Amino acid sequence: MRLRYAAWGLCLTVLPLSAQTSVIELLVLDSLEGTPLEAVSVAWTDGTRAMAQLTDPHGRCAIAWPGSGPLELRLARAGYRPRSMGLDPDDARGRRPFTVYLAALELPAVEVVRKPEVVFERPDLHAADLLINDDGIWVLAYEHPRLLRAEVDAGKEILRGVRLVLLDTNFREWASCPLPEDVLGLRRDLRNTALVEGVSRAFAIHRAGDHLELEPFGLEDLRSKVLPWTDSIGGRILGNNSDGVMPAFDHLAYDPVNDTTRVVCTVMDTFMMALFRSEYRQLRGPEKVLAMNLASELGVDEETVAGYMSGFQHNIWFKPVYAPLFVAGDTLLVFDHASARLRKFTRGLVETASVPLPYLAEQGGRYRPMRIIQDRADGKLFALFQHNGIQWVRPIDPVSGALGLRVRLTFRYPERTQVYGGHVYYVYRPVESLQKRTIYRERL
Known part of the structure; x- marks a missing residue:
């Protein structure tokens, strides 16, 4: 119960x-x-x-x-x-x-690109420099850099045990030869021909059958008679008289038939020029007298002489004037960064138009291009930028100066970046890696 x-x-x-x-x-x-x-x-x-x-x-x-x-x-x-x-x-x-x-989780857009293509890689040699022209891809390969150097060479990369290699369009080694001395790098003349700058001589390169021959000539001839001349148009050779010290220079057109030279335009950084000329006020009495005597002999003003005497190019405030000239079809284009203008000239060297450079004003000028580069295969122009080791390339409209879509390079801190045939080429080596410096290319 x-x-x-x-x-x-x-x-x-x-x-x-x-x-x-x-x-x-x-x-x-x-x-x-x-x-x-x-x-x-x-x-x-x-x-x-x-x-x-x-x-x-x-x-x-x-x-x-x-x-x-x-x-x-x-x-x-x-x-x-x-x-x-x-x-x-x-x-x-x-x-x-x-x-x-x-709600579905939306992932941010990711750009899918091809893996960079290896152009040159050797287990025994580093790739130091490259130059692309109609002959193929010229490569300076070296064993190791020269560690002991003079004070005047501080900051320069001097290569030791260098070999010049020519690659064909399939990136196969077509020919190569050793260089007889330490080398600073590859250079090009106005016809886009490859040259080599050594520490005591320069070398012209000739293809003889299946091997390469080097013809030495003076360094002074290379630096004063070859490198200042960059292109040609209408039978005239184009160059400039920049010396890397005075914050102004002229773009020149030389007529080899009549042996005459015309000034295309003058570019000048007015702010830097004011600082350059103000060096005269910092000279002592005897130095001012010397500057005035030199100015009288040279036919210039004493303030210009004082700027050279003081070594203004070593001043912390000094920035060289950047205003490269390019030939685009039948037009000369001067990217005058000092005045933030794109200046245009006809074949007859007459200035026809000038437009602002928009990329100098984008984001308050925070990201300025390292340099302007030209694809020698088709004449297209590109602006090369770098920030925190990341480089990107943007095409430039030669009419308006506007920039196109940017193409970011895969690796950080690439070197020797250049564009040819719709591809961007560069030298890269992973940080803290046993890999030798390698040449890559990516499609634009």
Whole structure:
């Protein structure tokens, strides 16, 4: 008899608890397409226990909630943004099923590009410099740099044990030859012919059958008679008289038939010129007298002489004038960065137009191009930028000076970057790597 009463007491205590249990039916849908989502993890806490359930193929699940307060649900599924929400069981019972939407997780756009193509890689030699022309790809390969150098050569890369290599269009070594002395790098003349600058001599290169021959000539001839002349148009040879000291120079056009020279235009950094000429005020009395005597002999003013006497090019404030000249079809283009203008000239050397250079004003001039480079294969112009070791190239519209879409190079801190035939070439070696310096190329 006592056992019967005990059983009835147990039933009376269970029934009220069962009466308080709420069954919540959930339907989880995609917020964009409205389709049911399967295998969505629905988690909640029942007292001190963590509970979880997955939705079925129809996006449904049923939750038995014994409590009377609000229910905290956490929904998660791969490819969707996780969602946390509070749910009142009394409200949920009135809507069967209770619909919940999950938003798809959108990943940021990623640019997919081809892996950089290896142009030159040797297990025994580093690639130091390259130059591309109609002959192929010229490469200076070396064993190691010269570590001991004179003070005047500080900052220069002097190469020792150098070999000149010519690659064909399939990047195969067509010919090579050793260089008889330490080398500074490859240079080009106005016809885009490859030359080599050594520490005591320069070398012209001749192809003789399947091998290369070197013809030495003077360094002074290279620096004063070859390198200043960069291109030609209408029978005239184009160059400049920049000396790297005075913050002004002239672009020149030399007519070899008549042996005459005309000034295309003069470029000058007015602010830097004011600093250059102000050096005269810093000279002592005897130095000013010497400057005046030299100015009288040379036919210039004493302030210009004082700028040279003081070694202004070594001043911390000094920046050389950058205003390269390029031939684009039948037009001469001068990128005058000092005045922030793109100046245009006809074949007859007459200035026809001038437009602002937009890239000098973009983002307040924060990212200025390292230099302007030209694809010698098709004449297109590009601006080369670098920030935190990342380099990118942007094409330049020769009419408006506007920049096109940027092409970012894969590796950080590339060297010797140049463009030819719709590809960008550069030298790169991974940091703290045993790999030799290698030449890569990427399509623009």
